[in-house]
Amino acid sequence: MAASETLLLLKDLDLTGPRNLEAYRRIGGYEGLSKCLRGLTPDHVIDEVKKSGVRGRGGAGFPAGVKWGFVPKTTPNPKYLVCNADEGEPGTCKDRVLMQYDPHSVIEGCLIAAYAIAAHHVFIYIRGEFWGIAEILEHAVQEACRANLAGKNILGTEYSCDVIVYRGAGAYVCGEESGLLTSLEGKRGNPRNKPPFPAVEGLYRAPTVVNNVETLACLPSIMRNGAAWYASLGTEKSRGTKLVAVSGHVQKPGVFEIELGKITLREIIDNLAGGVRQGHSIKAVIPGGSSMPVLLADQMDIPFDYESVAAAGSMLGSGAIVVLDDTVDMVDFALRLAKFYAHESCGQCTPCREGTKWLVEILKAIHEGRGHPDDLETIQELFETELTSICLLWSAVVMPVRALIEKFGEEFRAAIARGTPDLSRMGQPGHPVSVLAE
Amino acid sequence: MPTIADAAAEKARTILDRLPDRQSASIPLLYLAWKTYGWLSPEALEEVAALTGLSSATVEGIAGFYTMFPLRPRGKYHIEICDNISCYINGAPDLRDHLRKKLGVDFGQTTSDGRFTLDHVECLGNCCEAPCMQINGKEYGKLTVRKIDEILESLD
Numbered sequence: 001m002a003a004s005e006t007l008l009l010l011k012d013l014d015l016t017g018p019r020n021l022e023a024y025r026r027i028g029g030y031e032g033l034s035k036c037l038r039g040l041t042p043d044h045v046i047d048e049v050k051k052s053g054v055r056g057r058g059g060a061g062f063p064a065g066v067k068w069g070f071v072p073k074t075t076p077n078p079k080y081l082v083c084n085a086d087e088g089e090p091g092t093c094k095d096r097v098l099m100q101y102d103p104h105s106v107i108e109g110c111l112i113a114a115y116a117i118a119a120h121h122v123f124i125y126i127r128g129e130f131w132g133i134a135e136i137l138e139h140a141v142q143e144a145c146r147a148n149l150a151g152k153n154i155l156g157t158e159y160s161c162d163v164i165v166y167r168g169a170g171a172y173v174c175g176e177e178s179g180l181l182t183s184l185e186g187k188r189g190n191p192r193n194k195p196p197f198p199a200v201e202g203l204y205r206a207p208t209v210v211n212n213v214e215t216l217a218c219l220p221s222i223m224r225n226g227a228a229w230y231a232s233l234g235t236e237k238s239r240g241t242k243l244v245a246v247s248g249h250v251q252k253p254g255v256f257e258i259e260l261g262k263i264t265l266r267e268i269i270d271n272l273a274g275g276v277r278q279g280h281s282i283k284a285v286i287p288g289g290s291s292m293p294v295l296l297a298d299q300m301d302i303p304f305d306y307e308s309v310a311a312a313g314s315m316l317g318s319g320a321i322v323v324l325d326d327t328v329d330m331v332d333f334a335l336r337l338a339k340f341y342a343h344e345s346c347g348q349c350t351p352c353r354e355g356t357k358w359l360v361e362i363l364k365a366i367h368e369g370r371g372h373p374d375d376l377e378t379i380q381e382l383f384e385t386e387l388t389s390i391c392l393l394w395s396a397v398v399m400p401v402r403a404l405i406e407k408f409g410e411e412f413r414a415a416i417a418r419g420t421p422d423l424s425r426m427g428q429p430g431h432p433v434s435v436l437a438e
Numbered sequence: 439m440p441t442i443a444d445a446a447a448e449k450a451r452t453i454l455d456r457l458p459d460r461q462s463a464s465i466p467l468l469y470l471a472w473k474t475y476g477w478l479s480p481e482a483l484e485e486v487a488a489l490t491g492l493s494s495a496t497v498e499g500i501a502g503f504y505t506m507f508p509l510r511p512r513g514k515y516h517i518e519i520c521d522n523i524s525c526y527i528n529g530a531p532d533l534r535d536h537l538r539k540k541l542g543v544d545f546g547q548t549t550s551d552g553r554f555t556l557d558h559v560e561c562l563g564n565c566c567e568a569p570c571m572q573i574n575g576k577e578y579g580k581l582t583v584r585k586i587d588e589i590l591e592s593l594d
Contacts (some may be wrong), residue, residue, distance in 0.1 A: 078458075090522045090561040121458070128506045129562050131575035164456060169465055169504030172560065186464035186490070188503035204459055247524040247565035254566050290523055290561075320565070328527055336526050340560050346503075 007233065007241045008221055009214065010257045013101050018136045021143040024104040030149050032223030033108050036115050037157045045116040049219065051227035053239030058084055058175075058212030059289060059317045061306050064113075068209055070199035071117045077206035078121065081114040082184065085126035085137075085213050086168050086175040090290035090340065091320030094243035095213035097255045099126070099133045102217070103140035107163060109216030111150060112223055114161050117209050121162050125180050128169040138165045172344035176391045177210040178202075179346070190348050191391035214243055235261035238305035242319050246273035249280065249325035261305035265295070268304060269323055280325040284407070288317020290337060291396035293403030294324070314403070330408040331415045334401050335363040341397035351385035352394035358382060359397065371416035376405060442471050442485050450489060464490050464500050468507055477508040505559070512555040513548040515593055517541075518572045522561035525569040529582075533569055534558055536583050540590070554590075 012027065013019070024030070036045050050065030071079060083106065087095040098106055110122045126134045141163045144150040152160045166184060173179045174189040181203045183189035202208025218240060222230045234240045238260035247253045251274030258268060265287060269275060276282050284294040287304075293314040295302075302308040309316040324333065342356035359382060362375050372378075379401075386398045405412055442450050453466045467489055471482040478501055480494075487494040501507045508516075519537060521530040538544060541554050548555040564570045567579025571586075578589055 087563050088561060091524055091565050093563050093565045096563055127563060128504070129572065129575075132577075167465065167469060169468070170506035170559075171504050183465070184462060185459060186461035186500065188500055245566055247568055248527055253524075253568070286523075322524055322565075324527060333523070333527070336521075336523060340522055343560055 007257050007259060009098060009102075009105070009217055009241060009243060010255075013097075015097075015101055018100060018140065019102050019104065021104060021140070021147060021149075024102070028224055029104055029220065030108055032220035033111050033115075033149065034155055035223055036112055037155055037159050042116045042118055045112065045223070048227045049116065049222060052218075052222045052230040053227075053234075053237075054215060054218050054222065054230065055238070055240075055306070056212055057214035057218075057242065057318070059089065059291075059315075061316065064211060064215050067199065067211070068113070068117050070197065071207045071209060072200065075207060079117050079119040080203045080206060080208040081110060081117060081119040081122045082177075082180065082203060082208055082210045083110050083122065083124040083213060083216055084175065084177065084180060084210050085124050085130075086180055087130075087213070088127055088172045088175045089318050089320060091247055091286060091322040092245055092289050092318040093247070094245045094255050094319060096130060096133055097243070098213055098217045099130070099137055103137050104144065105217045105220055106137070106213055107140055107144055107150065109211075109219040110163060111154070111161055112219040113209065113211055113216055115159060117207070119209075120160055122164065123184055123203070124163065124165045125174070125184055126165060126167055127175075128167050134165055134167055141165060171346075172340075173346045173391065173393055176393065179391065180210060181208060188346070190346050191393075193390050233259050235303075235305050235307070237307050238316075242304075242316075244268055244272075244304070244319040244321055246321045246323065248286075248321075248323040249277045249282075249327075250323050251275055251277060258304060261303045261308065263304055264301050265304050265309075265321070266300035268321065269300065273321075273323075276323060276325050280327065282323060283326045283328055284324045284330075286314075286320070286322040286324070286400070287312075288315050289320040290322070290340070291392075291399060292317045293399050294407060296407060330404050330411045331363065331367045334404045334412075335360065335367050337400055337404075338363050338397055341393060345393055349389035349391075349394070352389045355382055355385055355394055356397060359401065363401075366412060366415045366419070369415070369419045371419035373416060373420055375416055376409075376412060379405065442467070442474050442482070442489070446470055446474055454489065460490050461492060464492065464497060465504070468497075468501055472508060477511045511548075514553050515573050516555045516557070518557045518559040518562070520560070520562045520564070520568075520570050521558050522565075524561075524565035528568045530569040533571075533581055533583065533586060536586060540587070 046068050054064050055061045114122050150163050168174050171189045174183045176191050179189040179191040198208045231239050241257050242260050245255045256272045282297040286294050287309050299312050302312050306316045338359045342360045345352045345356045347353045365371050383398045386395050453463045457463050467486045475482050483497045484494045487497045543556050545558050569581045570579040
């Protein structure tokens with residue numbers, strides 16, 4: 001990887017195996033945590049992270065320090081820090097790189113965040129399919145405990161904190177933070193109504209902060225090098241670096257680290273991911289995971305940061321860039337997306353449970369040449385229920401499918417036309433033919 | 439009949455002790471029961487119920503919510519082929535067809551010799567290696583028809 005793409009999180013990372021504790025400490029690992037525990041109050045840490053401007057890297061982009069600030073200072077309840085390692089947004093495969101090759105950066109980040117909100121328990125909720133990665137994390141946690149970097153009286157200070165690696169078992173909706181917490185309580189992973197937000201009432205009804213793996217992995221270097229250093233990277237509103245996972249029709253799919261706003265979407269695709277497949281051109285690009293609206297080929301010259309992607313009509317999301325070339329049938333693609341969300345709907349809210357199912361039925365009919373001229377209108381009516389569910393899963397399919405219909409309407413209308421009876425075949429009146437069986 | 443408590447008593451105890459709430463142990467205990475028995479039989483679910491203090495219906499409801507938990511026995515090798523977007527546009531539909539034809543079973547079925555259970559799954563989080571699959575949790579990427587054949591032949 002070129003230097004421009006290995007700024008912080010992927011810096012000097014050896015992609016042949018996990019970096020062990022010794023190697024991690026050689027490059028300054030756990031110095032950030034040590035600085036916090038030995039010299040800073042939790043409020044100081046929160047301030048520092050607020051000043052760094054680091055935003056939630058799971059998809060929402062909410063400032064991490066501000067999120068921590070919502071945890072009530074005085075409460076008899078214990079508090080919890082939960083690391084969202086349920087990386088499941090289709091196209092997204094960046095957190096796995098951090099956990100697999102630099103597990104201690106994630107663990108140190110968890111401990112810094114836990115200290116800042118005065119939590120003594122960290123749960124790392126990792127998706128069940130990441131079998132080997134969960135073991136790497138667990139091994140690293142044990143290493144950290146043996147070295148007195150986690151557990152009781154960390155680094156000889158008063159502060160104690162346990163880290164527990166908890167496996168999910170295959171449910172996309174558990175990547176949504178309240179669904180994740182319900183799952184962590186050992187239940188079906190149904191999301192909960194907000195408010196109350198987890199910071200006030202989360203795991204076991206106690207104040208809980210849920211942060212994404214990548215967000216947490218930024219913290220050690222922020223605490224070691226200072227907020228100003230981190231804030232000097234990126235743009236005024238999109239500070240720091242971001243991992244992007246580029247997949248789909250590119251020559252060199254991969255996970256890269258970019259400085260926010262300092263590289264365009266086209267440069268990421270062309271310079272880092274080797275460009276679109278040979279002999280083909282880009283038809284559309286999903287800039288931030290499957291739930292985000294597609295951008296068109298002529299929208300590739302935008303700087304890759306939260307604001308610019310939003311201004312182009314989509315969202316940076318998890319930074320999962322999926323490139324679709326000119327071979328992709330957009331009706332088929334919309335159907336594929338819809339089937340995923342229908343499969344993953346937890347079923348507790350009617351608009352989502354029924355909406356995803358009916359969206360599949362209608363798109364399937366259009367795709368199979370059984371479409372009806374009113375189908376697109378029916379879909380728009382269905383989409384009016386977008387924000388009537390507890391979580392955003394229904395919205396997560398409405399957004400991309402709406403954009404596909406809006407931007408590739410011709411393809412949908414052509415597919416529908418294939419299924420519409422051809423009245424011209426009736427011919428001119430005057431020559432009636434009997435269609436009765438003899 | 440052995441129970442989880444016999445086979446992995448210490449582990450079950452650790453799980454229950456380590457978590458602040460007994461119900462939180464349900465998912466780790468389902469994993470333990472799966473590992474102990476090979477699948478989650480009604481008896482296994484009952485054992486998890488007894489350990490967590492939940493009803494067996496509740497435990498079955500939990501197990502049924504998560505797609506990874508096997509509520510029926512699976513073959514020696516569990517093949518999970520991804521066909522979510524990055525895999526889908528990179529040839530996953532052909533690979534799905536190939537696997538069905540080669541093994542002579544549909545998704546969710548097990549070959550008559552008990553060797554293979556075939557499933558198609560949603561995103562495995564390995565999109566930069568698309569098209570990808572897992573066999574018994576081991577990841578395989580950049581698949582082609584030929585590569586799948588070679589992988590299956592390499593299994594004992």
